[in-house]
Amino acid sequence: MSPVDGTPRGRRLRDRVPVRLRHHWKPAGALCAGLAVMLYAFGDARVSPYVTSASRVEADTITDDVKGTVGLYDTSVRHSVQLEYKQTDFDKMMKEFKKDGTKDSIPADLTIDGVFLSDVSIRLKGNSTLMSLRGNRGGGPGGGQGGMPGGAEGGMPGGGMPTGGTGQRGGQGGDAAGDGQAPGDAAGGGQAPGGAAGGRGGGMTQYNLSADKPEELPWLIKVDEYVEGRAYQGEREISLRPGSDAQVPLNEALALALIDGTGEPAERYGLTTLKVNNRPTAVRLLVENPDTEYAEAVDGESVVYKARAGGTFDYQGDDPSKYETSFRQLNKVGSQDLEPVMKLTEWVEKASDKEFAADLDQHVDVDSFAHYVATQNLLMNFDDMAGPGKNYLLGYDLNSKKFSVLGWDYNLTFSGDATAGPDDGMSMGGGRPGGGQGGGPDGGDQPDGMPEDMPEGFPGAPDGGDGDDAAGARRGGGMMSGHALKERFLELDAFDAVYRTAYQDLYEKFYASGKATKTLDDLAEQATRAGVPAKDVKSAVGTLRTTVTQRTAALAKDLSVSKSEEVTG
Numbered sequence: 219m220s221p222v223d224g225t226p227r228g229r230r231l232r233d234r235v236p237v238r239l240r241h242h243w244k245p246a247g248a249l250c251a252g253l254a255v256m257l258y259a260f261g262d263a264r265v266s267p268y269v270t271s272a273s274r275v276e277a278d279t280i281t282d283d284v285k286g287t288v289g290l291y292d293t294s295v296r297h298s299v300q301l302e303y304k305q306t307d308f309d310k311m312m313k314e315f316k317k318d319g320t321k322d323s324i325p326a327d328l329t330i331d332g333v334f335l336s337d338v339s340i341r342l343k344g345n346s347t348l349m350s351l352r353g354n355r356g357g358g359p360g361g362g363q364g365g366m367p368g369g370a371e372g373g374m375p376g377g378g379m380p381t382g383g384t385g386q387r388g389g390q391g392g393d394a395a396g397d398g399q400a401p402g403d404a405a406g407g408g409q410a411p412g413g414a415a416g417g418r419g420g421g422m423t424q425y426n427l428s429a430d431k432p433e434e435l436p437w438l439i440k441v442d443e444y445v446e447g448r449a450y451q452g453e454r455e456i457s458l459r460p461g462s463d464a465q466v467p468l469n470e471a472l473a474l475a476l477i478d479g480t481g482e483p484a485e486r487y488g489l490t491t492l493k494v495n496n497r498p499t500a501v502r503l504l505v506e507n508p509d510t511e512y513a514e515a516v517d518g519e520s521v522v523y524k525a526r527a528g529g530t531f532d533y534q535g536d537d538p539s540k541y542e543t544s545f546r547q548l549n550k551v552g553s554q555d556l557e558p559v560m561k562l563t564e565w566v567e568k569a570s571d572k573e574f575a576a577d578l579d580q581h582v583d584v585d586s587f588a589h590y591v592a593t594q595n596l597l598m599n600f601d602d603m604a605g606p607g608k609n610y611l612l613g614y615d616l617n618s619k620k621f622s623v624l625g626w627d628y629n630l631t632f633s634g635d636a637t638a639g640p641d642d643g644m645s646m647g648g649g650r651p652g653g654g655q656g657g658g659p660d661g662g663d664q665p666d667g668m669p670e671d672m673p674e675g676f677p678g679a680p681d682g683g684d685g686d687d688a689a690g691a692r693r694g695g696g697m698m699s700g701h702a703l704k705e706r707f708l709e710l711d712a713f714d715a716v717y718r719t720a721y722q723d724l725y726e727k728f729y730a731s732g733k734a735t736k737t738l739d740d741l742a743e744q745a746t747r748a749g750v751p752a753k754d755v756k757s758a759v760g761t762l763r764t765t766v767t768q769r770t771a772a773l774a775k776d777l778s779v780s781k782s783e784e785v786t787g
Contacts, residue, residue, distance in 0.1 A: 280447055280448070280449045280511075281446075281447030282445070282448040284441075284449065284451070286450060287331055287333060290331075290451045290453060290486075290488065290504075291486035291504070293487075293488050293489070293740070297331055297489065297491070298332070299330050299331075299502075300328070300330075300493045301328060301439075301493075301494045302329075302494075303325065303494075303495070307324040307325065308324060308429075311324050311341075311342075321343075323340065323341040324340060325443075330450065333450075335448075338443065339439070340437050340438065340439050340440075342438075343457060344460060347460045348436070351429065425465065431497070432497060433462070433492050433497045433498065433502075436457075436459060436460040438455060438507065439456040439458070441453065452511055453506065453507075453511060454511060455507040455509040456504060456506075456507060457504070457507040458503070458504060458505075459503040462500040462501060463501050463754065464750065466489065466745065466748075466758075467629045468741050468745065468762060469762060470505070471489070472632065472741060472762060473597050474487050475741070480724065480727055482586070482593065482624070482625070483512075483515070485506040485512070485626060486505070487506065488744075489504070489745060490503075490504045490748065491748060491749055501748045501750050508611060508626050510548055510549045513611075513613075514549050516613050516624070519615065519616040520615050520616065521550050521554045521558070521616065522547075522549055522613045522624070523545040523546065523547055523611065523612040524611050525545055525603070525611070526543060529544025529545060530544050531566070531702055533560075533563040533566075534560075534563070538557050541556045541563075545612070548611075559612060562582075562621055565577075566702050566706070571710060574706055575710050575712035579620075580620075582623075588707075588713070588716045588717045588719070588720035589723075590624070591704060591707065591717060592717060592720040592723075593625065594625065596721070596769075597631045597632065598632050598634050598635070598644055598769070599625075600630060600634060601630045603623060603625075603701045603703075604704045605630075609627035610624065610626070611623070611626060632766075632769075636765050636768040636769040637772040639772075639778075639779070640717070640776070721779060725773055725779050729766070729769060729770040729773060730770070735767075738759050738766065741759060742755050745759070
């Protein structure tokens, strides 16, 4: 009945509940009560995202593969790349980068070897390489504006730092070459990465990068950023490496050419001209970027994980999500996860020396790993899996259930001591790690070539870093160097034979066969064809040739390497 004044009566509370719920309130009540009990009992429990699917199919497929006119990495032809973008987009991108280091993508049009692709994306690529772009924030050499020594593409800030020694057997001291050179001078003739002469101990090429010269900036081009499923000759990502014209990194090209054909994966490369909007043309090194397609090309059914520059190989518990800051899964995302990496780090950390020696072959392809470790030493690469840039990939074979280690980012190869043997570590300072040349954690001084006024909190800086001091100082290396898997492999006598066999095999392929020298001749032709002035080509290749000659001669005298019955003078 309505009230006397005629106003409508409000609905009772029970009338506001839907009829079906009123009829079935008991099951609903039981459900709510159960949820409350579960929340009370398990509310603080952790849920780990384990993948249960056994699928091995990569969901992100290429649907539009632009064929082009010539092979993208055909080193016998002249290549050209042109990028066109709105200046306002570029200015905004640079503003954000200088403000907080954000590397945003912007749209651009790409013309590559005469083939036009609209709406690709480009972004800056690198960390230490780009320090000079952010102004005078770090002191130190590099770029003339306070940038750190550049060059460690893909490395964390400090990727261009000397490591103090990674994976060294023994601890030899003395001068690098033992021939009266000043401490820190390179046996390789003072060659700086990229072929530019200068820099003690091999030094590092210091790139004077500027927003006013976009043709010299390191770029990552993504073909499918705005057009889903598109690729160019099967490639969705293309990397333009740091260093242009006289500083184009021929040392990286040499390293990649030598690795190719050894049975281990190597990124493809080519020299190209680059023109950005109406800017002058520059000669650049074009390199295949480790992405989904690169990972899928690895032999066998493998999941490939890329180590992140600021990450760690430490065991972090049984939650795979905690490893996402240390590794990025490149392929089979959604069907596989990071659990195999988690288990590997746990085993490496917890296994005794006896267990490590006996069971490593159950977790890692030992022959392949021996070849990887030997390769880094032979090519004088201090910034490998144990270097500050953590430049490596982990490939997990789904059939054998074993890991292999794959290299990438070789723009710091052929730097340092050309006389270093298979049991010596690599460092940028030119001397052997552990010797009396650099100093470090025990000596009080910074290792050779390390800037004295690095930014506070910079990885490897005094009182800075990521807090991983114990791991970073392994083997006296400091500077966030070291890797437990590599170090334990080299330290245990159980693996001497397999490592030595791999070293001898690769020495023959790289140096004794003359391949390195022949490759330098080919690189000289490529650089000249691309437009590098003849005098710069002669200087860069000549410096690398000196390093290769001295490396070959030094290793030929090592009976454990050359298998010679007598040592020639």
